Amino acid sequence: xxxxxxxxxxxxxxxxxxxxxxxxxxxxxxxxxxxxxxxxxxxxxxxxxxxxxxxxxxxxxxxxxxxxxxxxxxxxxxxxxxxxxxxxxxxxxxxxxxxxxxxxxxxxxxxxxxxxxxxxxxxxxxxxxxxxxxxxxxxxxxxxxxxxxxxxxxxx
Numbered sequence: 001x002x003x004x005x006x007x008x009x010x011x012x013x014x015x016x017x018x019x020x021x022x023x024x025x026x027x028x029x030x031x032x033x034x035x036x037x038x039x040x041x042x043x044x045x046x047x048x049x050x051x052x053x054x055x056x057x058x059x060x061x062x063x064x065x066x067x068x069x070x071x072x073x074x075x076x077x078x079x080x081x082x083x084x085x086x087x088x089x090x091x092x093x094x095x096x097x098x099x100x101x102x103x104x105x106x107x108x109x110x111x112x113x114x115x116x117x118x119x120x121x122x123x124x125x126x127x128x129x130x131x132x133x134x135x136x137x138x139x140x141x142x143x144x145x146x147x148x149x150x151x152x153x154x155x156x
Contacts, residue, residue: 028076036065039138046134047127056122061131064115071111074104079150086151094153 040061049057078100085093112132119128 032069035142042138043131043134047123047131049123049127053123053127057119060115060118060122064111064118067111067115068108071104071108074100074107078104079146082150086154089153 043061047057078097081100082089082097085097112135116128116132119131123131
């Protein structure tokens with residue numbers, strides 16, 4: 001498990017370190033794919049699923065992560081919008097970005113609540129909680145990297 005976690009940290013570092021790519025969006029997609037593969041390996045190692053749990057869990061995992069991708073794309077777009085407007089950020093734009101951030105967080109919470117119920121139907125509540133703990137830890141690591149790299153708003 002420690003090896004997987006170290007590899008995941010390396011992937012996060014890679015994802016936040018500038019490299020040569022055709023466009024930022026191309027680079028971002030590659031980084032998201034690397035993180036996704038590493039995350040799946042960590043989840044697989046952590047969950048210790050039985051044969052009967054495995055197939056339905058991974059089907060639901062894939063469904064959930066497809067939805068999660070859409071929600072996280074909103075976060076990426078908010079960050080890109082902030083970066084594009086950082087130097088000339090108006091009060092109105094700051095307010096718009098904050099409202100979009102709160103909307104993203106609400107949507108993420110709603111998605112997690114919905115899928116927690118679905119996961120509990122195919123694995124025990126303990127395993128469903130374990131899975132969402134892993135998701136939460138990974139999201140926290142990514143959020144910490146983003147927080148380190150995103151500058152605070154410039155005020156008057």
